[in-house]
Amino acid sequence: MQVVGFTTQQEVSIATKERPFKINEILIIEDEYQNDQLAEVYETMSYNKHIPLNVNEGFIDSNMVDILNSIGYKVGEETIHIAKARLLVEADYPISTGACVRKPRFEEVKNIFLKCKKEDGLLLGEIKSTEDMEDTLEDELKDLFCIYDKSGIRKQKGVPFIFDIKKMQQYPHIGIFGGSGSGKSFGIRVMLEEIMKLNIPTIVLDPHFEMDFSNQCPDIEDKYRDDFSNKFNIYQIGIDVGVKFDTLDKNELKKLLSVSGALTDSMSNVVDTIYKNKDTYITFSTRLEELKEGQALGSVEKIDKKISEASDRYERDKYIKIKETYSKYEKTCPPASVSGIIWRLNRLNNEGIFAKDIIPVEECLKEGKLAVIQGDMRLIQVFSTYLLNRMYLKRREYKDAKSRKQKEGEFFPPFIIATDEAHNFAPKGYDSPSKSIIKEIAQEGRKYGVFLVLATQRPTLLDETITAQLNTKFVFRTVRASDIGTIKEETDISAEEGKRLPYLRSGDSFISSAILGRTIPVRIRMAKTTSPHTENPFEELQTFISQNKDKIYEAIKDKLPIREMQMNDIIVWLEKNGIKMNAGQLKKELDKLVHDKKIVRKETMFGSSYENIS
Template identity: 30%
Template sequence: MDDKYIGIVRGEATFVSYEFSVNPEEDISFGEFVVTKNRNGETVLGIVRSVKNINWLLSSAKSNFNSLKLDVYEYGDSIVENEEIVATVKILGKVDDGELVPNRVPVKNGEFVYRAPDEMLEEIYKPDRAGIEIGTLLLRPNVKIHLDVEELVSRHFAVLAVTGAGKSNAVAVMVSEIVEKIGGTVLVLDPHGDYVNLSLPKTGEDLVNIIEGKIKVDDLEPEELADLLEVSKNAPIQRDYLAKAWETVKHENKEHGGRKLLEDVEALLREWMSKRIIRYWNPKKESYLTEEIKSERIESIRGLIYRISRFLRNYGEFVTGEDLVAAIRPGMVNVIDLGPLDEEQMRLIVGKLLEKIFTTRVEFEKARKSIRWASGRKVKEYESVMKEVKDKYPALAYPILIIVEEAHIFAPKGEESEASKIMSRIAREGRKFGVGLGIVSQRPSRLNEDVLSQMNTKIILRIVNPRDQDHVLNSSEQLSRDLMEDIAGLGKGEAVIVGQAIKVPALVKIYNFKELGGRYGGEDIGIVDRWREMNSEISGIEDIDF
């Protein structure tokens, strides 16, 4: 430890906090790590939570401006000599063989206070298992910060910040470490195309798999299809005809999928409208039924045809019969580009996608665990389940981390969409089946509380909205009010990290992904540069002599 002490403990000192008078020859900063001794002579690590300058000559409670002015003239330079800098420290724990354990003994008055050595902090923050390197301590650039991957993925995490604070950069750093260093499988749901140009620092685009976000209509229930086509819930007649046409087409045209399936529905509705009679398949009775169309209902069918036609015209290229889950590749960053779709379509796709991933992982893990104790025919059944998953969805034969950007779209507060329900279930049960969840949001107060509260590691960059701050604080057992106060003052790329993936809460400077050699989108448009470019082009056009 450095022999140069930075202060002496004074005043009230407990086992959770103390204050010290700062050595005037030393500079001390908010957030600095310091060590001293408790009454048993044991080393105690703490973090400076406040620094204040006190002048005892000018500290009288009865002083007013005029009396202070007279004091300044009277005492002159001696005022400076009566200044004292006092720092308040929150105790993080007792250092025991490189580990931080609870401190139960008060700090001793009169003890010297020192800066904590970098080596001590490195040892304390080093994970016991495989870790990913995300950045450095904000005030100690030599101390690298690692996150425990097991805890990060299996217990889930959240990345929260205002726009422009560095959320996408933090995600890119974590994803590259998980894939390039650990060899994990990651799926990123990307509503704004922030990662469609992703390139990793070491492997470039070799381990990046971009998947075009499309709607697999084949798997939709009639009510979901009606929502997709924006058929009002207050239009039961249209919804009824759509359901009957949908079930009929799926029964008769099993080889069709995607856009062709919707075109078949449109054609069948036109046929019904022209004949004024519908013949439809009833899956419950497993037979065809016939009914006459009343004249006042013709317009309902006509409106339904219009909605299908409009949807195919506007979104037909994003309709598919292919299975998006089958496109996910193991050991890669898989990015599903949802950018061209509207929010309702995104929610529908994400709900179905996450449901398929989770149920497939559940089936595989149950079979994998059960086969150890099975015998006879059961062994073959479990082997068949596992083989089918490996053949059809090779990435899902292993754990997967799902990162949901703009998570407040898919799991909004006070709403129960299918996407929200399955995200809640993954948050509760995912660790048992190897499905990790990471949520990213700029408006945490709009997030489903159940989902946010189960993100057991939180990487919180700058948040200034008091409502967002309170929401995050209420959902985080390990986030204290004093740490929350730090968050509003953070700079770009700076974060408070708390939770199970890190041993001690920390203020961290997250690595710059591009400086590491990576690339991603998500940057702001250079407004001034674009305007200059515009005016240059306009000027060039005006200069042309016609």
């Protein structure tokens, strides 16, 4: 391999007859006038006698042809492989034309690929185009994981990509961007597996109910597996965790109520006026109901009439309380706004939000585990607002007390917050209940050891202030021009890499990070666990149909032969065994079994008879 054509201090062209070049491979240029230079291939092409050299004008010109002929290449007679490469560090002088180029040994490039020891970082995958270094790779860095490639499952060959998570203290927060089917969710799973191995406390907001790490991947060898069963807990909102009402302040309560839609100024005023510190759900909702009933009656006189007509002491005390509440709040709280707050409050209560608390999540974090919060998107938005505020406050109070050298309270660990569909939690252009706390953590969390891992299919829809704080970005296949534009603005991805984004294979990612100082292409390793939703829906449907047929056959096979006049007796017998159907449905099921050749139908003088195949 040799440098050919015009060169600069930043870029060179390289030619060889030996083999094609790989995009993103690293090469060493041996320049006699300066030290060896590292260069990365960003564009490549091969020419042979059937392809005129001028078909790609600009890549090779007449000067290049003359140079190739002068250094021994038979232009037009043999295949020539040419690459454009960019130096990783600008040279002092333009590179010498004719300089020899060779593949590096691992120790020569170790410092640009590995930023920490494998036991201290996240082992996420294989750096692309580094397979040629397999022979010189250190033993401890070989055969660490499996890769799913176009040829199927294979063991690691190239240099492992190990993300130095400790450097997040200087360069906080991670963004994971990619369209549907790009491998984004797969990448999140791999990252969370690695976080669990390091016992880093993490809150995962899981609106898709897929972050369960109980199921081992059946396709990988035992030596690559890890047991995560004791490293995570799953909490469903309203069942396992919730909000302790009497710990809420007015602002937190208003954020919870606003999840069904933005509160009007009038509704906000109702909460400010009626809510009292340390209110329970019962005391607050009772006060609202009393005011609503008083407003329905419409005047103090009508309430007094109800008091005088009360049939017992309980009813009389009830209307006395209604009168007191009505007289106090009627002028400042419009009936429509009171009804709106009651409806929103009841909705949250019916979903179980106020039935539990967040103590299990807090204990989970203190144990260094992953706390997976599950619920539909709306519920998670409600709950995460409260949960993240509380957990962040606990960590901040601990760190502030420590920095002021005050008496420290109970230790509360640093932690990570990870979520998919991040643009729903922190959207650009409008507010959501959880946006303010995520924005605060994005800007201030580094000081307190609280970090974000935000994944989204639509980076354009994510709040720009938050996007700007994501110092590391994993970019999977992205097709939308607006999203590609956002990614180019927020990363150091080159123009050539940007053009490749719509065509990346699922599981391939460009990793742009201030920690690395450059963009690195990585093939994400196979996950060691599987999502509960990995079953193909069409196979699921086929399995259901097959099981249903078997269920009917197993139920009626001992009753064969079945004649039409016996249908009602068979229906009664099936119902006793948990299978409900009418005569028409039973006949259809029997005909399906005939079609599947499990039984036969014979016509007799008394009608059809369904019998075993003889």
